[in-house]
Amino acid sequence: MIAREDVQRSYADPYLAGVALGLVLLASFVIAGRGLGASGAFATAAATTVRSVAPRVASTNSFLASHLDAGGLLRDWLVVEILGVMIGAWCSAALAGRLGVRVERGPHAGVSPRLWAAGAGGAVMGAGAVLARGCTSGQALTGGALLSVGAWLFIAAAFGAAYVVAYLTRGSWT
């Protein structure tokens, strides 16, 4: 474990990574006329799953129906974009010696509590992303750069709530 940590390269400068990310977002606006996203890909996957089990439920539910793609999962822009995210992340981590099967957690958290919090937190985020019509990618980054009122309300609400919950659970991360 210690040997593996030794060969890991350190992370990029946050401002350099941020400007690079901003140029990727700008390229997406300029070329495709839309920004980045993540939760939309999950919504399309969820809608497709429901359709395969209960087609009538999927077609009569306004949220699910709006995320169904006529051409199937792999013709959906955000699903393909998220597959790209995973490829890009894997390549970056491989070149930096950061690939590795493990559970990342705070110094005082066990593996099992960490995974329960991860699953529960993920599910709660899912509820929030459905209500907000997006997440940190589609609302905060994309809508933020486009100066959308809803996106900036989302950023303020999400960061505020995250600080409160992080304070209440600070024992597991510090």
Next chain:
Amino acid sequence: MTAPLPLDVAGGTTPSLVVALGVGVAFGWCLERAGLGSAPKLMGQFTLRDMTVLKVMFSAIVTAMLGLFWLSWLGVVDLSRVAVPPTFIGPQIVGGVVFGAGMALAGLCPGTSCVAAATGRLDGLTVAAGFFAGVLVTGLAVPAMADFYESGTRGAFALPAALGVTQGTVTFVVVAGALTAFALSGRVERAMAARAARVRP
């Protein structure tokens, strides 16, 4: 011809999907390089030890915002053809609170959970699975809460129109706010490091 290109993104044409894949690869690369595929690193933002999230997000927002501002001023980009996420006042405030609470529990957001999962982090895979379940169940419940879900709808609603000021003014304020936040975040990190050194000499 002005940008964006007529790719028919909604139609899922092959050229638009090639762009999606390329944009995704670059997006994932940036997130991993910044360290945001690591939950303890991301949570440093919310325990004030490591303000990487703020630095990355706000420099990205400022870069893309200024880029669009100048490209539109030069006539290269037709802003009316760039899709703005619609505003729903109440649902986005409530959704933001719920989302932020979940993010602090999960230690990752949806995009970074995909980065974490792709690099072998089992906590990232678990966040992504939980997020999928949460979206599916809440999506099924949307008809039952349709009144709230559709409330406060304003369509594409930008800050300059909402505040009655020019786009240049809002852009300037966002840049000034980001630079202030960058300066403050360095001070917060140093103060927290000094406090940790006093507690654990």
